[in-house]
Amino acid sequence: MADAFTVDGVTLPSRLILGTGGAPSHAAAEAAIRASGTGLVTVALRRVDPTATGSILDVVDRCGVRLLPNTAGCFTAAQAIRTAHLAREAFGTDWVKLEVIGDERTLLPDAVELLAAAEKLVADGFTVWPYTNDDPILARRLADAGCAVVMPLGSPIGTGLGIRNPHNIALITEAATVPVVLDAGIGTASDAALAMELGCSAVLAASAITRAADPAVMAEAMRHAVHAGRLAYLAGRIPRRHHAEASTAFEGMGEL
């Protein structure tokens, strides 16, 4: 592909990654996955639910997409590390979306625990996708620790507040040594496009799609938005001006 997005030697078919959490049903999740054109979806590990019918894995298989297991809900490095190892057992993949959060109010990552967990998991041979805040220094440390990508948030999980601090995201992408994947906070298509325009390599969206009134339509919107943002980034936007500049020349106007 001319403009490939490659992680750990794997070229993904799309720069949109889909989080399945929040989908009203497996059927809705499947419709969203297909409409999104994604090649990678996240799943979690939870206790067996006797009432559950079918498995998200069947959906994933039918759609022919890769799995990115997460460590959602972990508050400590130890918990997250153990969860990652369980995920490797369960899903037979070294890829893991590392989440180590600091509280339930904000679900924001805990920098210290996150970095500790990332270092250990890299040492254990995982391909680590760390969900981090928008701190350029922490992002650099995670990359230096051997993470395959860094996943700064736009705003807290599920808030739909978009990218609250584009300046930080730009500071991260302009110095990044690994792909930057915007994770969390995306509310609608323009947020995803903006992320790509800021130099992100990909966008992960979950609630914005799964909890939209029509998840499949929003998934298609996100597919186009991520592609649009990427193309705009490559195309080279016009500079911002304080004053106007005519798109139609005044020269040659008739005297009427």
Next chain:
Amino acid sequence: MADAFTVDGVTLPSRLILGTGGAPSHAAAEAAIRASGTGLVTVALRRVDPTATGSILDVVDRCGVRLLPNTAGCFTAAQAIRTAHLAREAFGTDWVKLEVIGDERTLLPDAVELLAAAEKLVADGFTVWPYTNDDPILARRLADAGCAVVMPLGSPIGTGLGIRNPHNIALITEAATVPVVLDAGIGTASDAALAMELGCSAVLAASAITRAADPAVMAEAMRHAVHAGRLAYLAGRIPRRHHAEASTAFEGMGEL
């Protein structure tokens, strides 16, 4: 089409309208028109330029798109009305993008002259597409005067500042009785997506595309962005929350 954009009984193939002004060459304009997927492009009337080779009309014909003549550069209603009539003579269309500006520093529309010109052109049988500011009251008056659409600006022409006042655009679209076409100020893809998410029916982009480092690539970006924004509008975005909401349930977590 399920989600058609129709003006004056004509269903357009795209919600993106392309302004040809600023293109480095006719060839570049043609590449942008084709990549944009647009069905409508604007042209101006200027004195014969002996040095010019070829005509934008040939490009338009080859691309098989409709013409939207503009009155760019006019400062008075009288000038704009005369220019519109000349355009009808030259291009054999009743459609006109009405521009009546107040100064060269901002190229912002002059509300009073604009409304006067719109009333006269409607009476003269034109299908009027007025370039207006983002004033909801003026927008309503233009619609009441019989304009086919209203074209509020996002920011001054050529500034690339995007939509400076989304609140006004929302106030316009939520009360609009005619299609709202976001005109002027678009700088990049996310701006176009946002316009559609705010309830606009279409977006006009000129400088953002024609003056981009690679006009054709930016045109494709805008095509996807407008489609993405429209789909997101139809899909029904999630509400904005102050605090986080987990996309992965805490329930069922193992004790690790």
Next chain:
Amino acid sequence: MADAFTVDGVTLPSRLILGTGGAPSHAAAEAAIRASGTGLVTVALRRVDPTATGSILDVVDRCGVRLLPNTAGCFTAAQAIRTAHLAREAFGTDWVKLEVIGDERTLLPDAVELLAAAEKLVADGFTVWPYTNDDPILARRLADAGCAVVMPLGSPIGTGLGIRNPHNIALITEAATVPVVLDAGIGTASDAALAMELGCSAVLAASAITRAADPAVMAEAMRHAVHAGRLAYLAGRIPRRHHAEASTAFEGMGEL
């Protein structure tokens, strides 16, 4: 005064103008007027209310401030002109805050009616303070018509949304030939400070003060905010930078 704010030959003691509308009581209005340090307050003309006790005029007298009658609620130039003349009869002042609105949903000014009323009132010898939208062209036309000041809005009356389009306010102030008074939309102190930093000569606040939980305290806040914004404007702020610049020199650091 070193940095006087003068209109129609009258130097006002403060760059804050207080709208009395919305105050829970005359006593609350008086407390707010005193705490604000203002020298000018707006009043409206309404039918005699048999149930009313005391008059806002007594408050105004006790506070020793000037009156700025408004034409609030008028939808046409004719109505506003008549109201202005009645106000001159009632209050013996040529000053009038001219409001001609377009609808009750937004209370936004109607550009055409506003300009027509302004021209007539200037001809009738009034000192006209027009409440206008943030359109730089309309602002220029109002000044050219002989208005003593122009009063662009930050956002619709009573919304507390602050200044939605600082770029337009800057375009207005940088080209203004009369004082620019930010009117409507102010929600809190920082909004008022920003208005002054953008080059406004004064700020009018009504709901933000009269409907605050504690009007008198908010009035004092606005007094300081307007002064702060004015001083910052005069002091010359530092430029915005994309990257950091150390405030403490690295040079001379010890090797520790």
Next chain:
Amino acid sequence: MADAFTVDGVTLPSRLILGTGGAPSHAAAEAAIRASGTGLVTVALRRVDPTATGSILDVVDRCGVRLLPNTAGCFTAAQAIRTAHLAREAFGTDWVKLEVIGDERTLLPDAVELLAAAEKLVADGFTVWPYTNDDPILARRLADAGCAVVMPLGSPIGTGLGIRNPHNIALITEAATVPVVLDAGIGTASDAALAMELGCSAVLAASAITRAADPAVMAEAMRHAVHAGRLAYLAGRIPRRHHAEASTAFEGMGEL
């Protein structure tokens, strides 16, 4: 004082803290300190400069303000800890503004080193004022570690970009167990007012004042801005509304 700002049992006379770095001269620094009304200024430790005339300490004494030594320029916890101990020797105070930065491009704090240094300095009996990023989790950890305050940034040092992420600052203040002091990024008065409206207890400004065209005037602006923002916070602002709400009642309008 009714609304006192107290740290480590010391009630400060002002909620504005002044950073002296960047002042063109000791005289300019003194003028700014006096105009600001501050009771606390930061100083750094650097090698003896033979060419220097006079000492910032003389300025501080003449102004009768307290000292807050900083550890500016330190990249590791070890460096910062040693610098803090040297400052205690030099200035005879346990107060220290703890800065541990991650790179020279952004001067952003390094979360891991910062937290490690804070824990050690608290154990060593210091009153720690940590300069941190706007991460609510790290802020909570610093408070839990025994820091006297937390000092989140608005944007990188010296950028004058103001508060790039008000949402994070609000998330910090609403859960804070120690005073929150907005540090870094302030560009002008409205930024300082906004910080206080977001619930900060104080603001530290350096470059915004010392590098302004007229430092003393900007210092006075900041003094009023911080006070204005604090009063607005206490006064209880009006809610933001999407639609307008009349400040002048329609009821009782005459039929004209």
Next chain:
Amino acid sequence: MNVTVNGGDREVAAGSTVADVVRQTSSAARGIAVALNGEVVPRADWSRRLSEADRVEILVASQGG
């Protein structure tokens, strides 16, 4: 004689003047203005007599933004 005052019907003595109606309507000594059938009536003309069905608006100062 019947007139309309501030939108309400009122019966007044034949020969009543603007001033009479103002006096009956408000005790305010100042800050008051009158429109008769939509036209402003300067205080100097308040001695003007009213006619059957006249529309009188008597307005006073009120809080306003």
Next chain:
Amino acid sequence: MNVTVNGGDREVAAGSTVADVVRQTSSAARGIAVALNGEVVPRADWSRRLSEADRVEILVASQGG
């Protein structure tokens, strides 16, 4: 006979028509419009004869935003 075409002086043969001047000015077969002394001249009237000092504007399509 002297006329002004697109802001420039031009000498044309006596009895020249609008069509004549258009032909001399542009090879464009379409997308062209003419104003004579500020008034639009429909193509149907291009046979109209010019008079001394007439102001002719001949406009064609150009790129425009």
Next chain:
Amino acid sequence: MNVTVNGGDREVAAGSTVADVVRQTSSAARGIAVALNGEVVPRADWSRRLSEADRVEILVASQGG
């Protein structure tokens, strides 16, 4: 013999293995992982016998953001 499975008490036959409990708990043939007393148990070791009071966590794939 009493063990805890996914936080709930369960009585199992003496000599039961991890595999036995997994079988009783879920029909899932794949996408399943087990922790015994907080330590991961690779599928290869599921034949391991449980002891009184062991804590077993049996986790499967679920939707996650």
Next chain:
Amino acid sequence: MNVTVNGGDREVAAGSTVADVVRQTSSAARGIAVALNGEVVPRADWSRRLSEADRVEILVASQGG
């Protein structure tokens, strides 16, 4: 005897103390602190004798943000 003071080489008399070097380096009576080979030297210990190749940092107050 050669020592390093604030990054520069300096020859000092054998038996020189920290206080001696401070006196030679700065006239500041206060707001001054010393690190010897990276360790803080409390004022009370300034009588300590320096050794060959010691690294001395003498720091004073300066403007800082």
